[in-house]
Amino acid sequence: MSNSKNEEVKKKDDDKSAKTKKSISVKRSPPAPRSQRIQERNLDATQELSAPLIESPNFKIDKEKTSESHRNAIVLSGYSSRRVRYKKNEPDDEAVNIDAELVKNDKTLRDEDWFMEKIEKCKSKKLQRICVCPIPRCYRILDAIDGLKGTWQRVKRVCFLACCPPCCCIVQRSAFWPPRREYYFFKPPPGDVPIEVNDAPDAILMKARKKRLKKLKRARKCVPGERYRFGMSHPCADDVKYVEGFAVKTKKKNTIGCVHIPCPDGHSPRFTLLYSHPNGSDLSDHLTGVPSLVDLARFYRCEVYSYDYSGYGISGGIASEANLYADIRAVYEYITIEKLVDPKRLVLLGYSIGSAATIELLRHEKERKPAGVILQAPPTSILRVIGNIVGRKKHLEKPTCCMDRFVTVDKIHEIEIPILIIHGKDDHTVPIEHGELLCQRAVTKVVPEWVPEASHDNIENCRVVWRRIRKFVKE
Structure with a gap:
């Protein structure tokens, strides 16, 4: 018994001496270079490194540093749920991230309540899309160039409006x-x-793939026909x-870009919808x-x-009232004549200035009448909208001026x-009085929908609108 105890004590002493020698050898080893110490410290702080990245820590460290100093974001601005402006900027915590919350796990086909909640979430917030492009070294210069391009476009637009002497042309172009x-x-x-x-x-x-594509701008x-x-x-x-693009030539000799979205899941469509967008957005x-x-x-x-x-967008020509009317007529004839869509199963939806194009089309379309028309935030005329902006009162009921354009009310x-x-009801761009006056002048009107807490830009983000349109189409 005494011999075994002595052997255990000797083993413990040997282990202690080995540890002390190891610690002494570590303390006496020469210090590592400064760059290596920085890399080791950064690697210790990074807890989410995968195995392949540990083999090349320099790349991971650079990536971590750039992600902390600048995050690349694509911010959708302008229209609250519409205008797409790709710009490198810091992500906004109060904005809605399209990639994470809206596009991924889309249950629109299966869950109507989820879809209604999705569009309501974007009603009063701007949208943002996180960009994952590698950040170039001169990204600040690229941001400045992008800002200058936007400023130059606005300056050109103002000069284009002011260079034409007749007031009627200025009113038309201002739309x-x-x-x-x-x-x-x-x-x-x-x-x-x-x-x-x-x-x-x-x-x-x-x-790299987009560089190889033959882009048609x-x-x-x-x-x-392609x-x-x-x-x-x-x-x-x-x-x-799920989008097919094609081109149509109008009677004004302009070629415009169009899109067709077939019914999902390959089913036969219940009806066909022709959509005319507002004046500050494109496809x-x-x-x-x-x-x-x-x-x-x-x-x-x-x-x-x-x-x-x-x-x-990619459409040719100059934006004008005559070209607008020729554009919608060309698309309507393409749908009804070339694609052989029954006009009785066709519904027209015009949003803002698109409602003026829709009404003008139906004035002259006596043979191939569609099933119904939906007007969202329709203006009575351009001068009446401008009169509301400058503070004129009781100008809606007055006779139309000879210089007025897009006169839907007449x-x-x-x-x-x-x-x-x-x-x-909260539309300050085109007040609700415009819609009420158009509703009074209409002959075959149905019960209108006055949406509370909806402005001119986010009226499509209200669940009341979607359900009302579906009820209108069924009836």
């Missing part, structure tokens, strides 16, 4: 504010594989799915915003046609099909 083009049409080359961008490597692949370069895919100009932006806004035209097709189980006015009594008027 159009085309945004910067952010999209293009393209034909996928043989062997093209769609890429879903989730991280920086995917963004690099998407950027002008509608006149499109072949008549179908194209819809792509976004930003390097890491995904292609817009890219209504295909990437919330809600989008794809949401229209999903929710109502219909097919959707839409188009860009002359001077908007045309709506000629329409003999059901008209649903939807207007927001």
Whole structure:
């Protein structure tokens, strides 16, 4: 027994001596270089390193530092749920992240309450999309150039409005504010594989793929009758799915860009919807915003046609009243004549200035009348809207001036099909009095919908509007 105890005591002493020698040897070892100590300290602080990245710690450290100093974000601004402006900026915590909350796990086809909650969430908040492109060293210079481009476009627009002496032309041009083009049409080359961008490597692949594409940035370069895919100009932006692009030539010799969204799941559409957008947005806004035209097709189980006015997006020509009327007529004839869509299953939806184009089309369309018309936030005329902005009162009931344009109030009594008027009570751009006056002048009107707490820009983000339109189509 005594021998075994002595052996255990010797083993403990040997272990202690080995530890002390090891500690002494570590203390006496020469200090590591300063760069190595910095790398080790950063690696200790980073807890989410994967195995492949540990082998190349310099790359991971640089990535961590850049992500802390600057995050690349694509901010959707302008229209509260519409205008797409790709700009590098710090993400806003109060904004809604499209990638994380709206696009991923979309249950629009299965859960109506979830979809209503989605659009209501974007009612009073701006949208943002996080960009995963590698940040260039001169990103501040690129941001400054992007800001100068926007300023130069506004200056050109103001000069374009003021350079024409006749007041009627100035009034007409003041109604159009085309945004910067952010999209293009393209034909996928043989062997093209769609890429879903989730991280920086995917963004690099998407950027290289977009360089190989033959982009059609002008509608006149499109072949008549051909179908194209819809792509976004930003390097890491995904292609817009479920959308077919095509071009139509108008009687004014302008070629305009159009899109067709078929009914989801391959079902036969319940009806066909022709959508005319407002004056401050284009097709890219209504295909990437919330809600989008794809949401229209999903929710109502219909097919959707839409188009860009002359001077908007990839459409040729100059934005004017005559070109606007020629644009919608060309698309309407394409749908009813070339695509053989029954006009009795066709519904027209005009938003803001799009309602003026819709009413003008129906004035002269006596043979192929559609089933119904929906007007969202419709203005009575341009001068009446300007009069409200400058503070004039009781100008709605006065006779129309000879210089006025887009005079819907004097045309709506000629329409003999059901008209649903939807207007927001908090609309300060086009007050609700415009909708009430149009409702009084309409002959075949239905019960209108006055939406509380809805402005001119976010009226489509109200669940009351979606349910009212569905009820109107069923009736």
